[in-house]
Amino acid sequence: MKITVSVNIGGFSFNIDEDAYAELKRYLKNLEIHFADEESASEILSDIESRISELFRQKLTTFKQVITINDVNEVTAILGSPEDISDNKGPSAREKFSAPGAHRMYRDTDHRIIGGVCAGIGAYWNIEPWIIRIIIVALTMAGGLGILIYLILYIVLPEARTTAQKIEMKGDPVNIHNIKESVKKEFDAVRKNMKL
């Protein structure tokens, strides 16, 4: 048994499995980001949506009334991935993609309490340093492990001195490729949750 959602694609209403919906939404979002530079992006996308609608309609019969994840995968294979479709971005864009900006863990001495270890971890994972500090303190009180971890990290992690290192510590600058990646990760996570 699966939950379905009702969607309007190209003026037609479809019942679509929840996981199939997540995949389709991810695909369309990717296309949208890919055509973001194009002046008639919305027109291209609505044309592609009409085609998706047409291909979906061919997949439905009286005995098969719901669009499944397989249908979505077949249709997106016919239409092609955003990289295949747009011609202005060659392999260079794809290379850029697979090698995102460096993201390293440093000690953040700008926001330190002792040596900047917890602040650095917080900056790396983008979480509040106090959460890390509480964990370290808790581990210290529960047998002294916290101090050991802190000392090892203090020795292992270099201090973020230059601006470049400080940027590396926080991760990638926000650009279109990162957004695309994070959208993909988000939907992959949604998909995994739904399978459970």
Added chain:
Amino acid sequence: MDLENTKAQMRKGILEYCILSVLSRDSCYASDIIKELKEAKVIVVEGTLYPLLTRQKNSGLLSYRWEESQQGPPRKYYELTESGRNYLKELDKSWEELVESVNLIRKR
């Protein structure tokens, strides 16, 4: 060198020309064009067509009209404009020249 990439580049170059050629016979909607291009094996993934059609329309080579359809929502029928026909004539010429040139080199 990547063979698949080279092939794809070659196909991309002639795809634009093929779309105009298909439309020179009769006005079509996108799925008709796709069908012809697929039969002729000049297109691999369908999605490639849509940005090209929109660009050709924006540059005045094509125009479109909405037409009711029996099977579903209204369809976008594309047709060549006057400037599209002239453009195609030029492409016809240059295609023949290209074929001649390539043949000349290959048969030498």
